[in-house]
Amino acid sequence: MANKVHPQASVSDPSPAGRQTFTVWMKSLVCHTNGCTVFDSKGDIVYRVENYDSKGGCEVQLMDLQGNILYSILSKKLQIFGCWNGYRVGTNKEQPCFTVKKCYSIVRREIACQVTVGFNTYWIVRLGLKNQGFKILNISGDIVAEVKQKQVSSGVVLGEDVLALEVEPCMDHSLIVALVTVYGLINRRL
Numbered sequence: 001m002a003n004k005v006h007p008q009a010s011v012s013d014p015s016p017a018g019r020q021t022f023t024v025w026m027k028s029l030v031c032h033t034n035g036c037t038v039f040d041s042k043g044d045i046v047y048r049v050e051n052y053d054s055k056g057g058c059e060v061q062l063m064d065l066q067g068n069i070l071y072s073i074l075s076k077k078l079q080i081f082g083c084w085n086g087y088r089v090g091t092n093k094e095q096p097c098f099t100v101k102k103c104y105s106i107v108r109r110e111i112a113c114q115v116t117v118g119f120n121t122y123w124i125v126r127l128g129l130k131n132q133g134f135k136i137l138n139i140s141g142d143i144v145a146e147v148k149q150k151q152v153s154s155g156v157v158l159g160e161d162v163l164a165l166e167v168e169p170c171m172d173h174s175l176i177v178a179l180v181t182v183y184g185l186i187n188r189r190l
Contacts, residue, residue, distance in 0.1 A: 019167060020041070020169065022046070022177075023038070023150060023162065024164075024177075025038075026162070028049075029045075034051040036184065037049075045065050046173075047064060048062075049061065049062050050063065059074050060072075068089075069089045070174045071089065073178060073181060082101070082102035082186055083102070084100045084185065086175075086178050098115060098175065098178070100179065100183075101113060110125050113183065122137060124136055124183055133148035134146075134147050143168070144168045145167045145168065145176045147163050148163065
């Protein structure tokens with residue numbers, strides 16, 4: 001790609017030691033569909049999400065650059081509080097790889113979702129009620145990923161559709177992107 005017309009990460013993106021930085025552009029590369037595109041710190045596309053339904057549709061696909069499906073993400077029907085299952089391609093279709101349940105709490109408003117991956121539990125925690133940023137925490141409260149509005153090195157904040165994603169090195173990047181996708185679906189951004 002000689003001419004890149006998408007928001008890309010700059011090589012000088014600061015991130016805490018060991019964290020990998022991605023840029024999430026809440027736009028699809030396919031015309032007239034909903035989705036998002038994920039770039040690495042060099043500005044190369046590494047993941048894309050296509051939602052061929054309406055925003056907040058019932059099924060989306062997380063793909064790599066070549067279009068290979070990594071996860072199928074499905075909304076569970078008849079769930080009052082919102083529940084999404086993620087299935088890794090090539091695994092048992094009966095058992096989801098992860099489940100995300102929307103949380104409703106008057107006391108702890110910052111907790112948006114509970115995530116179950118096998119026997120591990122994670123929490124998606126909002127960074128303020130009006131802010132679209134959020135963190136993904138493990139059961140010990142350690143941050144494993146953080147999403148916030150993208151800010152370039154000069155201090156300029158990019159549009160609401162351009163996000164910075166920082167992921168701890170111990171985490172599966174495609175899983176984190178799948179969780180970011182579900183949170184976008186829950187908030188009707190995809």
